[in-house]
Amino acid sequence: MTYRLTPAYEACLCDGQIILLDLSTDRYWLAPPSQLAALCAVLDPGTRGEVNTSDLQDLLRAKIIEPCRASDLPAPSLPPADGARPAFVTHLSxxxxxxxxxxxxxxxxxxxxxxxxxxxxxxxxxxxxxxxxxxxxxxxxxxxxxxxxxxxxxxxxxxxxxxxxxxxxxxxxxxxxxxxxxxxxxxxxxxxxxxxxxxxxxxxxxxxxxxxxxxx
Structure with a gap:
């Protein structure tokens, strides 16, 4: 089974921890250690074999993740920031x-x-x-x-x-x-x-x- 975050959540991996953003309430929170492995598996499906199924079930019940087809997984769409903005012009409209x-x-x-x-x-x-x-x-x-x-x-x-x-x-x-x-x-x-x-x-x-x- 493949999983993804529900539309109400976004997440990122920072310094070995996962920060979750609840978009519906504009609230950030740190995933507890008990959810870390399961969330890492959702964010990086290549680690799925290391996850306890019960941890995934907990995330499903909390409506943080949902089942999906592998073809529905979001594709990376943002290259790393590595460039400066265009130089400012002297005239102004x-x-x-x-x-x-x-x-x-x-x-x-x-x-x-x-x-x-x-x-x-x-x-x-x-x-x-x-x-x-x-x-x-x-x-x-x-x-x-x-x-x-x-x-x-x-x-x-x-x-x-x-x-x-x-x-x-x-x-x-x-x-x-x-x-x-x-x-x-x-x-x-x-x-x-x-x-x-x-x-x-x-x-x-x-x-x-x-x-x-x-x-x-």
């Missing part, structure tokens, strides 16, 4: 800043009204044709969002600002991923937008200590 502010406000509303699992699935199911774009065009967008944060401060609001940027890029046909990640020591959570290996709205040194929970 007032229209671009206003649009960035509008998407920031939309992100605030979405985070207040909907759970993270709804937002994740909403991003993944929205269909917008991907369009070609220049590095300069992308840099202009990033500059507009950086300026908008001076008007609408985003200290400790990485999820909101990253969600806003992700929604804007998706609506304009620019492929990228919203990444939600965690670290164990010291515990922390972070979010950023990534295009391939390139981090768009943060510094590489800041995101490297975090292990992605999901990308959308």
């Amino acid at each position: 007032l229209t671009g800043v206003i649009l960035a502010l509008m998407y920031q406000v939309r992100a605030i509303w979405l985070l207040q009204v909907h759970s993270l699992d709804w937002i994740r699935d909403h991003i993944r199911t929205q269909k917008h044709p991907t369009r070609s774009h220049s590095a300069m065009a992308l840099a202009t967008v990033l500059q507009s969002f950086a300026q908008s944060e001076r008007i609408l401060p985003s200290t400790d609001k990485c999820l909101r600002r990253s969600l806003a940027l992700r929604l804007y890029l998706k609506a304009h046909g620019i492929d990228a991923k919203l990444v939600v990640a965690a670290r164990l020591r010291p515990f922390g959570a972070h979010a950023w937008v990534q295009q391939g290996p390139h981090v768009l709205n943060d510094h590489l040194e800041r995101v490297r200590p975090f292990t992605p929970l999901f990308a959308a």
Whole structure:
């Protein structure tokens, strides 16, 4: 039997421990030692033979995992962050800043009204044709969002600002991923937008200590 996390959960392996994110409540927690082997087997099916069946049953009853076909297992879709964002441009569009502010406000509303699992699935199911774009065009967008944060401060609001940027890029046909990640020591959570290996709205040194929970 093959298992996967239920849609309400995401998880990552950090320093030999598993951090779980309950998307419906936006709550992070550390998997207890009794669940560690079973969850590792779910995240890495190659270790399935080492797992006690009763531990898997406990996770099933807790609705943390669910049965699935092997073909339904999620495929890795995010390369490791290993690149810098495009260089900022010197000119700035007032229209671009206003649009960035509008998407920031939309992100605030979405985070207040909907759970993270709804937002994740909403991003993944929205269909917008991907369009070609220049590095300069992308840099202009990033500059507009950086300026908008001076008007609408985003200290400790990485999820909101990253969600806003992700929604804007998706609506304009620019492929990228919203990444939600965690670290164990010291515990922390972070979010950023990534295009391939390139981090768009943060510094590489800041995101490297975090292990992605999901990308959308």
